[in-house]
Amino acid sequence: MENRINQVITTENGDKFLILHQAIYNNTNYYVCCAVEKDESDVKEDFYLFEEVKENGEIFIKLVEDDKMAKFILEHLDLLEKDE
Secondary structure, three states: OOOOOOOEEEOOOOOEEEEEEEEEEOOEEEEEEEEEOOOOOOEEEEEEEEEEEEEOOEEEEEEOOOHHHHHHHHHHOOOOOOOO
16 A cells, blocks of 8 residues: 555545544555645645545545544544543
8 A cells, every 4th residue: 555645635626635644444445635825825724534545456545434433534544542
């Protein structure tokens, strides 16, 4: 799996995100990203967790909407304190 930290990815609708952290779980890449301006001149204060999805030979990203999975990934990246 390729290290994509510090790379900018673009969604189909043209939104751009800078990958700050990457985690691999069950052979799936997860990316903690911040939004960037379309011209990549500045980062925004919006953060997102994406999952890399492979379908029909194509790779795309989708927002992680499962709260348990998001919590799990963020805890293991030490971006969220683990529950005691």
